[in-house]
Amino acid sequence: MPEKMNIVEAINAALHDELENDEDVLMYGEDVGEDGGVFRATKDLQEEFGEKRCFSSPLAESGIVGTAIGMSLYGKRPVPEIQFSGFSYLAFHQIKEHAARFRTRTRGTKEVPLTVRAPYGGGINALEHHCESPESYFAHAQGLHVVIPSNPQDAYSLLRKSIQLDDPVVFLEPKQTYRAFKEEVERDPDAAELESSKVIEEGKDVTLVAWGAMVPVAEEAAETIDADVEIIDLRTIYPTDFDTVIESVKKTGRCAIVHEAPKTGGFGAEIAARINEQAILHLEAPVERIAAPDVPYPLYSLEDYYMPDENQVKKGLENVLEF
Amino acid sequence: MMAANQVYEGAIKRIEVMAQDEESSLEKDQLHEIYRQMILARKFDEKAFKLQRRGEVSTYAPHKGQEASQIGAVFAMNDDDWMVPSFRETAAYIARGAPLDKLFQRWMGDARGQKDLENDLPVAIPVGTQNLHAVGIGMAMSFDEEEKAVVGFTGDGSTSEGDFHEALNFSGVFDAHSVIVVQNNQYAISMPVEKQTNAETIAQKALAYGIEGIQVDGNDVLAVIEAMNEALEKARNGEPVLLEAVTYRLEDHTTSDDSTRYRDEQEVEEWKEHDPILRLKDYLKENDQWDESLEEYEEKAEEKINEAANKAMEVEDPEMEEMFEYVYKEMPDLLKKDKKELEEVEK
Numbered sequence: 001m002p003e004k005m006n007i008v009e010a011i012n013a014a015l016h017d018e019l020e021n022d023e024d025v026l027m028y029g030e031d032v033g034e035d036g037g038v039f040r041a042t043k044d045l046q047e048e049f050g051e052k053r054c055f056s057s058p059l060a061e062s063g064i065v066g067t068a069i070g071m072s073l074y075g076k077r078p079v080p081e082i083q084f085s086g087f088s089y090l091a092f093h094q095i096k097e098h099a100a101r102f103r104t105r106t107r108g109t110k111e112v113p114l115t116v117r118a119p120y121g122g123g124i125n126a127l128e129h130h131c132e133s134p135e136s137y138f139a140h141a142q143g144l145h146v147v148i149p150s151n152p153q154d155a156y157s158l159l160r161k162s163i164q165l166d167d168p169v170v171f172l173e174p175k176q177t178y179r180a181f182k183e184e185v186e187r188d189p190d191a192a193e194l195e196s197s198k199v200i201e202e203g204k205d206v207t208l209v210a211w212g213a214m215v216p217v218a219e220e221a222a223e224t225i226d227a228d229v230e231i232i233d234l235r236t237i238y239p240t241d242f243d244t245v246i247e248s249v250k251k252t253g254r255c256a257i258v259h260e261a262p263k264t265g266g267f268g269a270e271i272a273a274r275i276n277e278q279a280i281l282h283l284e285a286p287v288e289r290i291a292a293p294d295v296p297y298p299l300y301s302l303e304d305y306y307m308p309d310e311n312q313v314k315k316g317l318e319n320v321l322e323f
Numbered sequence: 324m325m326a327a328n329q330v331y332e333g334a335i336k337r338i339e340v341m342a343q344d345e346e347s348s349l350e351k352d353q354l355h356e357i358y359r360q361m362i363l364a365r366k367f368d369e370k371a372f373k374l375q376r377r378g379e380v381s382t383y384a385p386h387k388g389q390e391a392s393q394i395g396a397v398f399a400m401n402d403d404d405w406m407v408p409s410f411r412e413t414a415a416y417i418a419r420g421a422p423l424d425k426l427f428q429r430w431m432g433d434a435r436g437q438k439d440l441e442n443d444l445p446v447a448i449p450v451g452t453q454n455l456h457a458v459g460i461g462m463a464m465s466f467d468e469e470e471k472a473v474v475g476f477t478g479d480g481s482t483s484e485g486d487f488h489e490a491l492n493f494s495g496v497f498d499a500h501s502v503i504v505v506q507n508n509q510y511a512i513s514m515p516v517e518k519q520t521n522a523e524t525i526a527q528k529a530l531a532y533g534i535e536g537i538q539v540d541g542n543d544v545l546a547v548i549e550a551m552n553e554a555l556e557k558a559r560n561g562e563p564v565l566l567e568a569v570t571y572r573l574e575d576h577t578t579s580d581d582s583t584r585y586r587d588e589q590e591v592e593e594w595k596e597h598d599p600i601l602r603l604k605d606y607l608k609e610n611d612q613w614d615e616s617l618e619e620y621e622e623k624a625e626e627k628i629n630e631a632a633n634k635a636m637e638v639e640d641p642e643m644e645e646m647f648e649y650v651y652k653e654m655p656d657l658l659k660k661d662k663k664e665l666e667e668v669e670k
Contacts, residue, residue: 026466052466058496063455063489067497070459070473073444074405076466094486097449098456105445107438108649143650166652195655239655 002184007177010152010185011041011117014159015079017187019049022077025163028057029064029081029117038083039119039178061090065116069099072112072168079163085120085172086129092137099168100143115162115169120148121213121260122307123176125300132297133212133261138170139238139270145169145194146237150177150215152185153192154235160189174212181216197241199248203230206254206320209245209271211235214258214308221313227321237267242274249275253284254320258308263291285323290316333530337538338553340545341606347545351612357398357544358607359620361390361600364414366621366628367423368574371413371430375578379636380430384411388542388573391599392506394418395547396474396568399555405473406443407457409450411506412476419443423631424638431635435645450511451481454490454503458563461499465561472500472558474551480511482525491532491565498561502554505565506541508572513585529565541568542599545606571597643669 005013018025027042033056036043045054057064061082068078082088088095095116102112122131138146147162147169149155155173162169192198197209201219205227210218211234222229230248234240249255255275257268272287290308298306340347347354368387374380386393389411397418400406408415416426421440428436429446437445447453457475464471481487482505494501505525509516522528529536535557539550547568554564571594575582582591607613647654647662654662 058489058492060489060492062452062486063493066452066455066486066489067459067462067493070407070456070461071463072459073456074460074463076463093449093452094455098447098452103652104649105434105437106440106649107435107645108652109438109440110444111652239651239657242657 002186004182005152005156005185006179006182007149007152007155007173008039008041008179010156011159011173012043012045013185013187014156015042015045016048018079018160018163019045019053024075024077025079026053026071026076027079027081028055030057030059030083032056032081037081039175041117041173042081061087062094065091065094065099068114069094069102069112072114073102073110077113077163079115079117082116082118084130085118085134086132088116088118088134091116095138095144095168095170096141100141103167104143111166112168113166115159115171117171117173119175119178120172121174121176122297122303123213125303128297128299131303133259135172135237136261136265136267139267143168144238146172147194147235148172148174148212148237149235150174150212150233152183156185156187157189157192158194158235161192161194164189165194172212176213177216192235195236195239195241197232197234197236197244199230199244200233201229201231203228203252205229205252206256206317207232207245207248207252208313208317209234209255209257211237211259214260217308217310217313218258221310221317224310224314225317227317229317240270242271242278245271246275246278249279250282253282256288256290256313256316256320258290258313258316260292260307262294263289264294266291285320288316288320331530335524335526335529335536335538337540338546338550339540339543340549341543341602342540346610349545349548354607354612355614355617357394358603358617359624360394360418361414361544361603362621363624363627364390364394364417365600366624367413367417367426370628370632371427372574372578374427374632381432382577382579383430384577385572385574386411386414388571388594388598389506389508390414391544391603392504392541392547392568392570393476395544396476396504396551399548399551400474401471403442404471404555405460407453407460407473407475408444408446409453409476409478409481410446410448411478415476416443423628424634427632427635428638433638433641435641436635451477451484451487453477454481455486455493457503458490458494458499458501461494461501461558461563462497464500465498469500470559472502472555475501475503477503477505478511479505479507479509479516479519479525480514481505482528483519491529491534494563495532495534499563500558500561501563502551502558503563503565505567506570507567508570510572510576510582510586512576512580524567526565526567534563534565536565536567538567538569541570542597542602544599544603573598
């Protein structure tokens with residue numbers, strides 16, 4: 001029976017169902033226990049599954065992820081939470097140089113089935129360092145899966161798939177849309193696949209690629225222009241499903257990409273480069289990137305200028321269409 | 324929890340055996356086995372050094388002088404305990420029974436040398452970060468209420484790293500079954516321990532985390548075993564321990580280092596008198612436990628080491644595919660394409 005949920009409720013449901021599904025699954029992080037996490041993603045889980053399966057830990061990102069690596073090498077399936085992705089850099093070394101490398105380092109005899117969850121992205125008038133979009137850093141760390149859902153069903157299914165995966169995953173949750181809308185969610189992990197992007201609107205004039213909280217922005221912008229826009233939700237940043245994007249571009253001949261991270265070195269650059277390598281003769285216009293400017297994420301009085309909005313996406317689509 | 328007006332007064336203890344003229348409770352054959360392992364580890368070290376000079380090994384981190392702290396620690400462990408080493412623990416691996424040829428193979432730049440290590444983690448190059456893995460394993464043992472422990476090795480330099488402190492803190496908070504052994508070999512490359520920390524001992528850092536700190540004479544293998552027995556018993560019971568083994572690196576930091584630039588020859592000579600192998604030999608002689616077969620073992624050890632080194636050198640270099648095989652459990656399409664492209668160019 002499908003239930004109506006928003007994204008954070010879907011995440012809570014996925015965590016609940018994995019705790020029930022596999023006794024090796026456990027989760028911890030700052031305020032994760034009694035408080036249920038600052039966004040309540042782990043709400044009620046400690047009460048139901050006990051303090052050994054869901055608990056609060058000392059305030060130390062490297063400590064949280066580093067000990068989770070140890071636990072996973074020992075056979076647990078930890079799902080540590082980093083309270084905000086802007087603080088994940090303190091654990092970056094553990095994620096990149098250890099979690100992502102143990103399989104390689106041991107020639108496949110030891111593995112790290114770890115899912116690091118972190119809310120990411122801006123748009124909620126938060127403090128400094130609470131708004132970052134670090135997906136490119138993690139996508140550049142070979143050995144990781146980097147997953148960003150944009151809706152409740154994907155959040156539920158992709159999180160369950162990530163926890164079940166025998167490789168480490170960085171699961172970034174778009175906090176701006178945590179509670180923005182509800183939809184029916186089937187409690188079925190197979191309702192979405194990792195390493196697979198999704199065409200959420202079919203169209204023939206231009207391909208628009210987005211992920212996370214930029215997906216609703218892309219959808220709104222597409223409705224305001226007089227063109228048939230094909231919208232792709234990338235869903236898995238890495239390993240990337242470029243094939244779906246390339247196929248779409250071959251059909252439409254035009255492409256725009258929207259993301260919250262700054263333009264330089266943002267994941268849009270990688271997508272544009274792949275299109276260049278694999279579909280340049282199909283292009284009618286240069287690939288357009290709608291991204292944040294190359295400045296530090298500002299304090300919130302300026303964040304509306306920083307984050308790509310419907311107007312910027314609309315302008316980007318027009319540039320591509322009118323080239 | 325202490326009352327608001329109380330001041331905490333903690334203490335650490337130091338364990339010595341040989342210097343106190345105490346007798347070990349170990350059996351003669353156990354003592355001999357320990358001695359043989361120390362000789363074998365010393366011979367490995369010397370051979371690896373030579374292989375580096377001949378260009379068979381690119382960089383090697385010698386453990387000469389630290390055999391007692393490593394082999395003593397491992398001697399006290401059970402097979403189903405876990406070991407989380409740093410990068411200078413070749414003697415510990417030898418004592419844990421890792422195949423000698425595989426150890427050489429790893430130092431020859433072939434990761435296949437560190438597969439199938441059972442309850443031991445592979446070499447960790449970044450300083451101090453592996454302490455958190457040890458504590459994570461110890462937390463899992465605690466959650467599962469298992470009577471096992473994990474022994475993590477780290478160096479004095481790592482005690483300045485944040486991860487060292489986070490590891491000690493987590494171990495205390497979560498009753499981890501962990502013993503973190505700091506081999507205080509006096510130098511982090513060129514940095515003497517006096518400049519690494521203003522604390523009088525490294526063991527006392529345990530007190531800040533509410534766990535037990537023990538200092539041991541790390542060149543006295545019998546003291547290390549005694550300290551480790553105590554530490555492991557506590558750890559198995561959910562009381563983590565920080566154990567400082569005071570020792571000395573008799574060689575350079577690695578084969579790329581030149582320790583004459585930062586330390587006196589006289590200092591090295593003085594520490595040579597405390598060489599852990601000589602000390603055990605003296606102890607055995609003084610206690611009528613010496614056996615001429617131990618003298619003869621040196622030759623046997625050298626043969627074993629040479630055989631292992633030759634075996635490692637004969638192994639063919641890994642194929643290019645090896646690079647792609649173990650990044651993910653199932654190779655993603657992206658990597659399959661990368662691999663194919665490289666294969667075509669390399670044809």
